[in-house]
Amino acid sequence: MAVEFSPETLKKFEETVGRYPKKEAAMLPVLYLAQQEFGYLGPEAIAYVARLMGQEPARVQGVVSFYTMFNTRPIGRHHIQVCRTLPCALGGAERITAFIKRKLGIDIGQTTADGRFTLSEVECLASCGTAPMMQINDDYYENLNEEKTEKILESLT
Amino acid sequence: MEKILLRNIDVPEFHRLAAYESAGGYRSWRRVVENMKPAELIDEVKASGLRGRGGAGFPTGMKWSFVPKDSPKPKYLVCNADESEPGTFKDRLLMERDPHAVLEGTLIAAYAIQSHTAFIYVRGELAFGATQLESAVAEAYRTGLIGKKIFGSGYDLDVIVHRGAGAYICGEETALLSSLEGSRGWPKLKPPFPATHGMFGCPTVVNNVETLAALPWILERGAAAYAALGTEKSKGTKLFSVSGHIAKPGVYELEMGYPFKTFLEEDCGGVPNGKKLKGVIPGGASMPVLRPEEIEKVNLDYESVQAAGSLLGSGGVIVMDETTCMVRAAWNLARFFAHESCGQCSPCREGCHWMEKIFHRIEHGEGEAADLDLILNISGNIMGNTICPFGDAAAMPAAAFIKKFRDEFDAHIAKKRCTVRRELE
Numbered sequence: 001m002a003v004e005f006s007p008e009t010l011k012k013f014e015e016t017v018g019r020y021p022k023k024e025a026a027m028l029p030v031l032y033l034a035q036q037e038f039g040y041l042g043p044e045a046i047a048y049v050a051r052l053m054g055q056e057p058a059r060v061q062g063v064v065s066f067y068t069m070f071n072t073r074p075i076g077r078h079h080i081q082v083c084r085t086l087p088c089a090l091g092g093a094e095r096i097t098a099f100i101k102r103k104l105g106i107d108i109g110q111t112t113a114d115g116r117f118t119l120s121e122v123e124c125l126a127s128c129g130t131a132p133m134m135q136i137n138d139d140y141y142e143n144l145n146e147e148k149t150e151k152i153l154e155s156l157t
Numbered sequence: 158m159e160k161i162l163l164r165n166i167d168v169p170e171f172h173r174l175a176a177y178e179s180a181g182g183y184r185s186w187r188r189v190v191e192n193m194k195p196a197e198l199i200d201e202v203k204a205s206g207l208r209g210r211g212g213a214g215f216p217t218g219m220k221w222s223f224v225p226k227d228s229p230k231p232k233y234l235v236c237n238a239d240e241s242e243p244g245t246f247k248d249r250l251l252m253e254r255d256p257h258a259v260l261e262g263t264l265i266a267a268y269a270i271q272s273h274t275a276f277i278y279v280r281g282e283l284a285f286g287a288t289q290l291e292s293a294v295a296e297a298y299r300t301g302l303i304g305k306k307i308f309g310s311g312y313d314l315d316v317i318v319h320r321g322a323g324a325y326i327c328g329e330e331t332a333l334l335s336s337l338e339g340s341r342g343w344p345k346l347k348p349p350f351p352a353t354h355g356m357f358g359c360p361t362v363v364n365n366v367e368t369l370a371a372l373p374w375i376l377e378r379g380a381a382a383y384a385a386l387g388t389e390k391s392k393g394t395k396l397f398s399v400s401g402h403i404a405k406p407g408v409y410e411l412e413m414g415y416p417f418k419t420f421l422e423e424d425c426g427g428v429p430n431g432k433k434l435k436g437v438i439p440g441g442a443s444m445p446v447l448r449p450e451e452i453e454k455v456n457l458d459y460e461s462v463q464a465a466g467s468l469l470g471s472g473g474v475i476v477m478d479e480t481t482c483m484v485r486a487a488w489n490l491a492r493f494f495a496h497e498s499c500g501q502c503s504p505c506r507e508g509c510h511w512m513e514k515i516f517h518r519i520e521h522g523e524g525e526a527a528d529l530d531l532i533l534n535i536s537g538n539i540m541g542n543t544i545c546p547f548g549d550a551a552a553m554p555a556a557a558f559i560k561k562f563r564d565e566f567d568a569h570i571a572k573k574r575c576t577v578r579r580e581l582e
Contacts (some may be wrong), residue, residue, distance in 0.1 A: 019317055024338060029320065067281070068324065069322040086401075086475055087244050087475055090481065123493050123496055124242075124243035126280070129400050
């Protein structure tokens with residue numbers, strides 16, 4: 001993995017840092033840039049961000065490990081995140097998760113062999129009125145049942 | 158009832174500036190910048206009786222008034238769009254469908270404290286809401302609503318949409334500020350309060366999305382019009398997110414003080430499929446659950462819900478019918494809090510995981526007679542012993558589930574199995 005931003009991303013980095021009152025406040029958006037560029041935030045990416053931000057790698061690692069949306073390992077093209085918190089659970093979220101596990105042959109936290117899907121369970125995604133629901137990458141899929149879930153998975157290549 | 162927050166929520170394309178302006182949008186902002194002194198604005202909002210809609214219900218105008226006027230440091234206004242309280246999805250609706258109202262409120266609040274940099278901290282997962290707000294901010298820059306010398310005045314204001322990265326705790330204002338400073342989202346002790354020592358030690362006000370979205374209407378129609386709505390201490394309207402076993406889930410705007418039972422049975426269509434109500438959480442997962450008989454005379458305002466032994470919180474109403482296993486519900490929420498504890502204070506870091514394990518073993522037929530008192534003991538030792546209110550938020554619901562549905566917990570322990578739920582596998 002080439003751990004260096006492309007010239008375009010480097011320009012975005014400079015713009016991002018310039019918007020904030022202090023450079024360190026740009027840490028989260030810079031980590032997002034790095035995750036987009038490198039796919040995930042491994043040790044090399046973290047060391048690179050640390051250099052760019054003028055901080056120790058351990059401090060950057062501490063920030064990365066605190067937030068659930070930073071991936072420290074490669075994940076599938078489609079990151080399925082099924083909400084498991086109470087309102088979704090009342091609406092049958094456990095059935096949806098069980099169905100996806102069966103359908104894809106993977107457990108929570110695993111990625112399909114072809115790298116297409118990673119399955120996670122997550123906490124409340126503020127979509128409780130349309131439970132059960134899941135987020136795949138940036139998109140919400142709501143009012144799920146098994147049939148609908150199957151169609152959604154099949155549409156994602 | 159005339160709607161304030163949801164008045165334009167169903168208008169197509171209302172996220173665009175043209176639509177928002179044609180409905181009178183940004184008139185309040187113009188009037189504030191052109192005609193109002195910050196002190197007048199603060200007095201107006203104080204007179205409206207508006208209280209923070211993030212959960213704590215602190216008077217908004219008073220919060221602004223704590224910002225020192227003579228500080229040489231920069232001041233920051235932060236819109237808290239980190240909506241994460243289980244059962245709550247009202248701010249997401251406002252951000253996605255009426256982002257300019259959220260932005261206009263943010264601008265008005267920034268002017269009140271004379272901040273020249275405002276942040277909108279959007280929960281990381283809410284990508285669409287963040288995109289809508291970013292577009293709204295870009296439109297506002299293009300048309301001179303924000304930026305340098307707004308409306309030809311001497312007032313400058315920049316707005317930055319900042320995305321979180323997945324951490325419930327960042328909805329707590331001091332944790333949010335730690336996160337905004339580029340750190341782990343760890344809460345800080347109060348005092349000092351953010352109003353004097355906030356982002357990077359500078360005076361900072363953090364206001365919730367719904368609170369801010371009410372400001373354009375209040376400025377347009379006057380504090381008295383807002384204060385005429387609601388009860389003596391809970392003024393105006395509030396959004397309620399309704400989920401769980403309910404015929405018509407969704408976001409509702411109600412005048413404060415609306416009868417809870419009428420709301421659930423008539424407005425929301427009641428519990429579906431002929432089932433009976435077993436319990437309801439009135440204010441998001443952090444608040445104690447109530448039994449059906451406890452909501453008989455409750456009205457949806459801060460004081461009435463508190464008198465019934467719970468709290469209005471974020472207005473996230475989670476309805477559970479008679480088929481719900483209360484042990485499993487308690488375990489589900491204990492697991493949530495164990496997952497989201499930031500790990501800074503020992504009572505919360507250890508206690509949340511401990512309670513989760515005990516609830517789990519009771520639900521799975523391995524509970525012991527002493528377990529319930531043990532949970533009550535742990536929850537009692539978390540309460541009041543942590544830096545931020547998260548500890549109380551984890552402890553209160555755990556204790557409430559046991560106290561209010563003790564028979565069901567006892568039955569699980571006695572029969573060594575779940576006595577309510579049909580097994581899934």
